[in-house]
Amino acid sequence: MATLDVPKAEIAERLERLDVYLRTKLLPFWLENSVDEEYGGFLTYFDRDGKPTGETTKTLLCQERMVFTFASAHRAGLGGGRCLELAQRGLEFIVEFFWDTEHGGWFWIADREGRITDDSKIMYGQNFGIYAPSELAMAGGGDLARDYALKSFQAIQCGATDTLHGGYYEMLARDWTPKPGGHYGGDRKSLDIHMHMMEALTNLYEMTRSPLHERKLREVVAILLTRMLHPAHGTGIAQFALDWTPLEAIMFRNVWGSDRDAGGKPRPLNNTSFGHNVELAWLLKHTVDILGDPIDDYLEPIRKLYDHCVTCGIDPEHGGVYVEGPHDGPARDMQKEFWQQAEVLVGMLDACLLFGDRKYWDAFASTMDFVWNHMINHEVGEWVALCDRDGTVLWDYLGHAWKISYHTVRSMIQSVKRLRLLLEQG
Amino acid sequence: MATLDVPKAEIAERLERLDVYLRTKLLPFWLENSVDEEYGGFLTYFDRDGKPTGETTKTLLCQERMVFTFASAHRAGLGGGRCLELAQRGLEFIVEFFWDTEHGGWFWIADREGRITDDSKIMYGQNFGIYAPSELAMAGGGDLARDYALKSFQAIQCGATDTLHGGYYEMLARDWTPKPGGHYGGDRKSLDIHMHMMEALTNLYEMTRSPLHERKLREVVAILLTRMLHPAHGTGIAQFALDWTPLEAIMFRNVWGSDRDAGGKPRPLNNTSFGHNVELAWLLKHTVDILGDPIDDYLEPIRKLYDHCVTCGIDPEHGGVYVEGPHDGPARDMQKEFWQQAEVLVGMLDACLLFGDRKYWDAFASTMDFVWNHMINHEVGEWVALCDRDGTVLWDYLGHAWKISYHTVRSMIQSVKRLRLLLEQG
Numbered sequence: 001m002a003t004l005d006v007p008k009a010e011i012a013e014r015l016e017r018l019d020v021y022l023r024t025k026l027l028p029f030w031l032e033n034s035v036d037e038e039y040g041g042f043l044t045y046f047d048r049d050g051k052p053t054g055e056t057t058k059t060l061l062c063q064e065r066m067v068f069t070f071a072s073a074h075r076a077g078l079g080g081g082r083c084l085e086l087a088q089r090g091l092e093f094i095v096e097f098f099w100d101t102e103h104g105g106w107f108w109i110a111d112r113e114g115r116i117t118d119d120s121k122i123m124y125g126q127n128f129g130i131y132a133p134s135e136l137a138m139a140g141g142g143d144l145a146r147d148y149a150l151k152s153f154q155a156i157q158c159g160a161t162d163t164l165h166g167g168y169y170e171m172l173a174r175d176w177t178p179k180p181g182g183h184y185g186g187d188r189k190s191l192d193i194h195m196h197m198m199e200a201l202t203n204l205y206e207m208t209r210s211p212l213h214e215r216k217l218r219e220v221v222a223i224l225l226t227r228m229l230h231p232a233h234g235t236g237i238a239q240f241a242l243d244w245t246p247l248e249a250i251m252f253r254n255v256w257g258s259d260r261d262a263g264g265k266p267r268p269l270n271n272t273s274f275g276h277n278v279e280l281a282w283l284l285k286h287t288v289d290i291l292g293d294p295i296d297d298y299l300e301p302i303r304k305l306y307d308h309c310v311t312c313g314i315d316p317e318h319g320g321v322y323v324e325g326p327h328d329g330p331a332r333d334m335q336k337e338f339w340q341q342a343e344v345l346v347g348m349l350d351a352c353l354l355f356g357d358r359k360y361w362d363a364f365a366s367t368m369d370f371v372w373n374h375m376i377n378h379e380v381g382e383w384v385a386l387c388d389r390d391g392t393v394l395w396d397y398l399g400h401a402w403k404i405s406y407h408t409v410r411s412m413i414q415s416v417k418r419l420r421l422l423l424e425q426g
Numbered sequence: 427m428a429t430l431d432v433p434k435a436e437i438a439e440r441l442e443r444l445d446v447y448l449r450t451k452l453l454p455f456w457l458e459n460s461v462d463e464e465y466g467g468f469l470t471y472f473d474r475d476g477k478p479t480g481e482t483t484k485t486l487l488c489q490e491r492m493v494f495t496f497a498s499a500h501r502a503g504l505g506g507g508r509c510l511e512l513a514q515r516g517l518e519f520i521v522e523f524f525w526d527t528e529h530g531g532w533f534w535i536a537d538r539e540g541r542i543t544d545d546s547k548i549m550y551g552q553n554f555g556i557y558a559p560s561e562l563a564m565a566g567g568g569d570l571a572r573d574y575a576l577k578s579f580q581a582i583q584c585g586a587t588d589t590l591h592g593g594y595y596e597m598l599a600r601d602w603t604p605k606p607g608g609h610y611g612g613d614r615k616s617l618d619i620h621m622h623m624m625e626a627l628t629n630l631y632e633m634t635r636s637p638l639h640e641r642k643l644r645e646v647v648a649i650l651l652t653r654m655l656h657p658a659h660g661t662g663i664a665q666f667a668l669d670w671t672p673l674e675a676i677m678f679r680n681v682w683g684s685d686r687d688a689g690g691k692p693r694p695l696n697n698t699s700f701g702h703n704v705e706l707a708w709l710l711k712h713t714v715d716i717l718g719d720p721i722d723d724y725l726e727p728i729r730k731l732y733d734h735c736v737t738c739g740i741d742p743e744h745g746g747v748y749v750e751g752p753h754d755g756p757a758r759d760m761q762k763e764f765w766q767q768a769e770v771l772v773g774m775l776d777a778c779l780l781f782g783d784r785k786y787w788d789a790f791a792s793t794m795d796f797v798w799n800h801m802i803n804h805e806v807g808e809w810v811a812l813c814d815r816d817g818t819v820l821w822d823y824l825g826h827a828w829k830i831s832y833h834t835v836r837s838m839i840q841s842v843k844r845l846r847l848l849l850e851q852g
Contacts, residue, residue, distance in 0.1 A: 103638075158583040159638060164645040166592040177637040211603040212529075212585060219590040 003425050004356050014368060015419035021376070022412040027073055027083075029381030030405045034066060035086060039113050041093035042066040046399035050380035056112035057401065063094045064106075064128035065406035071136035071145075076413045087136050091145055099148070103175050104155030105129070108254075120179070121172040122254060123193045126156050130200035134207045149204055153213070165243050167223050168193055171252055185252035189240045191228045194220055195280050202287045214291065221287060224280065225301055233327040234304030235272040236280060270326040274313030275340025278321075278347035281305040282414075285350055299354070306351045306360065309344065314363045318390050320344075320370030321363075334389040338403065341371045342383075342411035349418035353425075383408050429851050430778050432787050440794060441845035447802070448838040453499055453509075455807030456831045460492060461512060465539050467519035468492040472825035476806035482538035483827065489520045490532075490554035491832035497562035497571075502839045513562050517571055525574070529601050530581030531555070534680075546605070547598040548680060549619045552582050556626035560633045575630055579639070591669050593649050594619055597678055611678035615666045617654045620646055621706050628713045640717065647713060650706065651727055659753040660730030661698040662706060696752040700739030701766025704747075704773035707731040708840075711776055725780065732777045732786065735770065740789045744816050746796030747789075760815040764829065767797045768809075768837035775844035779851075809834050 029050060034042045036056075044062040045055040070087035073079050097114030098106045100121075106129045109118035129152035136145035159176030160168045169178050170193045171185035181187035201217040227244045228237055238249035248266035281302045288298050312330055313321045321344045325331035348364035351357070374391035375383040377398060385395035385403055397403070430437075455476060460468045462482075470488040471481040496513035499505050523540030524532045526547075532555045535544035555578035563571035585602030586594045595604050596619045597611035607613035627643040653670045654663055664675035674692035707728045714724050738756055739747045747770045751757035774790035777783070800817035801809040803824060811821035811829055823829070 154580060154584050157587065157589075158580050161583065161587055161589050162592065162645065163583075163587050163594070163642060164592045164648050166588065166590045168589070175637050177641065211601050215603065216589060219588065222590050 004352050004361060004422060005358050006352075006361050006422075008423060010365075011419055011423050014365070015416060015423060017372075018368075018412055018419065019416045022409070022416060023078065025378065025381040026405075026409060026412055027078055030066070030069065030409065031079065031082060031086070034399075034405070035089075036112065040089065040096075041114070042090060043112075044399045044404050045401075046380075046382070046397065048377070048384070048396035048398065050377070050382065050398055053397070053400075055400070057117075058097075058110045058112060058114070059401050060094065060098050060106050060108050060110075060122075060125040061128060061402050062399075062404045063090060063098065064125065064132040065404045067091050067094070068128065068132040068135050069405040069409045071132065071139040071141060072410060072413060074139040075135070076417070078413075084136075084139055084141065087139065088141050088145075091133060091136055091141070091148065095144065095148060099151075100174065103159070104151065105159060105176070106152070107174070119174040120254065121159065121174060121176055123156075123160055123168055123170045123172070124196065126152060126160060127193065127196040127200040130156070130204050131196070134200070134203040137207050138203070146207065149207060153201075153204055153216075157216070162189075162242060166219070167227075167244070168197060168220075169242075171254060179254075183250060183253040185254070187242055188247065188250075188252075189242060189244070190249075191224070191236045191238050191276060191280070194224055194228060195276065195283065198224060198287055199283050202283070202290050206290045217287065217291070221284070224284070229301065229304075230272070230327045233272075233308060234301055235308050235327045236277050236305070238267065238271065238273065238276075267324070268326070270328070271324055271332070272308070272327050273324045273340070274309045274321050274331070275323070275337065275343050277305045277313075278309050278340075279343035282343070282347040282350040285354065295354070303351075303355065306347065306355075309347070310359055310363050313344075314366055315370070315389060316366075318370060319366035320374075320387075320391075321367055322389075335394065336370065336375070336387040336389065336391075338375055338383045338385050339407040341367055341375060342407040345371070345411050346414040346418065349415055349422065353418060353421055430782050430787055430848060431784050432778075432848075434849060436791075437845055437849050440791070441842060441849060443798075444794075444838055444845065445842045448835070448842060449504065451804065451807040452831075452835060452838055453504055456492070456495065456835065457505065457508060457512070460825075460831070461515075462538065466515065466522075467540070468516060469538075470825045470830050471827075472806075472808065472823065474803070474810070474822040474824065476803070476808065476824055479823070479826075481826075483543075484523075484536045484538060484540070485827050486520065486524050486532050486534050486536075486548075486551040487554060487828050488825075488830045489516060489524065490551065490558040491830045493517050493520070494554065494558040494561050495831040495835045497558065497565040497567060498836060498839060500565040501561065502843070504839075510565055510567065513565065514567050514571075517559060517562055517567070517574065521570065521574060525577075526600065529585070530577065531585060531602070532578070533600070545600040546680065547585065547600060547602055549582075549586055549594055549596045549598070550622065552578060552586060553619065553622040553626040556582070556630050557622070560626070560629040563633050564629070572633065575633060579627075579630055579642075583642070588615075588668060592645070593653075593670075594623060594646075595668075597680060605680075609676060609679045611680070613668055614673065614676075614678075615668060615670070616675075617650070617662045617664050617702060617706070620649055620654060621702065621709065624650060624713055625709050628709070628716050632716045643713065643717065647710070650710070655727065655730075656698070656753045659698075659734060660727055661734050661753045662703050662731070664693065664697065664699065664702075693750070694752070696754070697750055697758070698734070698753050699750045699766070700735045700747050700757070701749070701763065701769050703731045704735050704739075704766075705769035708769070708773040708776040711780065721780070728777075729781065732773065732781075735773070736785055736789050739770075740792055741796070741815060742792075744796060745792035746800075746813075746817075747793055748815075761820065762796065762801070762813040762815065762817075764801055764809045764811050765833040767793055767801060768833040771797070771837050772840040772844065775841055775848065779844060779847055 045053040067090040070083040074083040107116045108120040133145040134149035171179040179186035205213040237246045239247045250266045320336045322331035323333035348360045351360035382398040471479040493516040496509040500509040533542045534546040559571040560575035597605040604612035631639040663672045676692045746762045748757035749759035774786045777786035808824040
């Protein structure tokens with residue numbers, strides 16, 4: 001590992017800036033605004049000024065992500081005991097209203113009072129049903145957290161695995177029947193779900209050190225590395241048939257969806273997401289650490305994921321990372337999404353620590369500057385959702401059905417941690 | 427479906443003979459001799475005269491198979507209430523002593539009092555942990571039976587699936603860690619386990635009619651049909667690497683093993699078991715019935731399995747079915763094992779019902795005659811374990827660590843049922 005050729009003062013300055021922002025602006029925004037004191041759980045829809053939009057739907061994903069955020073903040077020594085308390089209350093809310101006592105697993109959408117309005121089993125939310133409670137358990141959150149991490153694991157293994165082809169289904173009904181095919185997604189597998197499965201099982205294994213959880217974790221790592229990366233370029237492929245044939249990625253028609261819909265047209269087959277690639281790289285490094293494996297065997301795939309982003313994903317003019325593009329050439333969608341910036345900050349610092357190459361620092365710094373100058377609403381604390389390439393804000397809201405504290409707070413906690421490590425280096 | 431060209435009187439005579447034998451000899455032997463009134467559960471080691479050998483080890487497999495036998499006999503209207511009562515007591519015994527409350531699933535071997543001496547998780551016994559309790563639940567055995575069928579399903583899905591390649595591991599340790607590779611079997615998959623998984627999940631689905639159980643059943647059927655049959659000959663391949671590469675079959679070193687060890691040498695790759703092939707064919711037909719699918723899509727693979735046995739497996743001179751041989755030629759091992767005869771009786775009658783071809787009846791009759799004249803110990807009731815090709819008894823014991831009532835009683839119950847159907851035909 002080479003030592004990074006960057007002045008300590010520059011590292012220290014950026015560390016200080018992000019640390020202060022995290023402690024005094026970002027985390028306080030969520031601590032002060034998200035708790036639903038009336039009905040329990042969290043309110044997660046905020047406009048450009050950080051004011052509640054009036055929308056009070058409670059999505060499983062946001063409730064879980066709030067639990068994760070506060071639990072991880074507590075683990076990082078933030079918030080006094082307040083973060084732990086809120087995470088515990090958040091878990092109690094979803095256990096009471098979102099857990100399916102009949103079929104196991106978590107319902108998808110509820111109203112403010114916790115009445116379920118969509119009882120689907122969407123794997124994205126099932127994975128976080130492991131990730132958030134296990135984070136809370138490791139933060140000292142107690143038996144309920146540990147129990148529901150284990151119960152989620154059990155429900156997923158029983159209901160969502162494909163015992164014919166391996167891997168996990170993504171879109172299922174309440175009783176774990178895969179949804180219809182095509183845009184309902186029941187006949188597809190995705191990188192996204194398997195990456196978040198790795199993230200979740202890593203936390204579960206860190207919590208239990210169980211050989212079974214280790215094996216399931218290793219199995220999903222092998223799926224990611226042997227089936228979901230482009231054989232020549234090493235970049236992520238988004239969607240597959242159940243038998244792992246790569247497919248043109250489509251948007252799924254579920255209540256969540258995501259922000260960006262390419263007008264109903266599928267993505268081209270030659271397409272990869274910079275944000276997912278870098279998120280995958282740093283999560284994989286963390287997984288390898290938790291497994292206790294030597295990192296050497298994983299350096300090659302990790303480096304490819306970072307280098308493709310540095311070469312094709314980072315905007316040399318305005319800074320920040322584009323949305324997506326082909327596996328082998330310049331970006332096609334040059335807008336800037338908040339979550340991709342968040343993941344690239346962590347990933348590029350991880351790359352600095354792993355490879356000591358200045359180009360990763362430059363990518364980090366360029367992305368941090370873009371975020372600092374264009375995405376963070378400094379008056380309020382949280383980030384806007386989407387900017388145009390040059391930083392013009394396109395979607396200015398701060399919270400909604402899935403945009404929440406998870407990417408931003410985690411990015412700041414993890415970036416601060418890595419900047420400290422870089423500062424301590426020889 | 428053609429009507430079978432066999433005189434009704436011949437069908438009626440064979441039906442009468444087997445039915446009387448089942449009711450007055452075979453089932454009574456097990457009812458009168460197997461119950462351990464002192465410690466609970468069953469005593470399953472019997473010598474050539476049907477006397478206890480003095481061995482009192484309790485293997486999971488035999489305890490489960492006794493539960494299955496008595497439950498299925500009760501479902502078939504046999505034994506008054508006695509069969510149901512014994513099955514329930516048998517289940518209570520294994521629940522008390524064999525169920526692993528920490529890791530889920532069933533331990534492998536206990537002593538007479540129920541103290542566990544081998545805590546391995548062997549899939550053969552895990553499958554029967556679904557099959558036997560679900561049979562008991564459908565026999566009216568109550569909630570404990572239903573609960574443990576479901577708990578076994580859950581434990582297997584959590585612990586034994588290979589989420590990388592699909593399918594199920596076979597040889598695992600207590601905590602569901604696969605055993606070492608090679609002769610410990612931790613790096614192999616087998617036709618046997620997946621066939622018995624189909625059998626077990628069919629019963630589970632018949633009990634619950636749950637879409638989830640249906641899907642898992644369909645997945646294992648697809649594994650059997652697309653990965654475990656010889657691409658040209660349609661006959662079963664015994665063993666595979668985890669990624670489904672066919673391997674020369676070896677004997678596994680576990681406490682059970684099986685009776686026949688080829689002196690430590692692996693079977694040739696070009697090898698298939700007549701008994702397994704025919705058992706697979708009739709179990710598959712039953713699965714298709716329970717699923718409610720039209721049988722038409724399955725007739726071709728089923729016919730191939732039967733025809734290979736008729737052509738290469740049935741002994742034209744002495745009657746009965748050989749042990750095994752190549753996928754494409756005459757049998758190599760011409761001895762006669764009890765369980766293969768038992769499965770061929772059921773299978774050939776199924777083939778008569780499906781295809782109406784006289785050759786299947788002849789195979790049935792030849793095998794029944796061999797069994798009747800050489801294998802059944804008519805004085806005692808149960809069958810001997812192994813004969814030479816000409817009927818000379820080689821292994822004369824009637825019960826041991828895995829030879830028990832399961833194959834013989836099931837064969838008689840299922841054969842009687844099919845003979846009645848043949849008699850009722852056109």
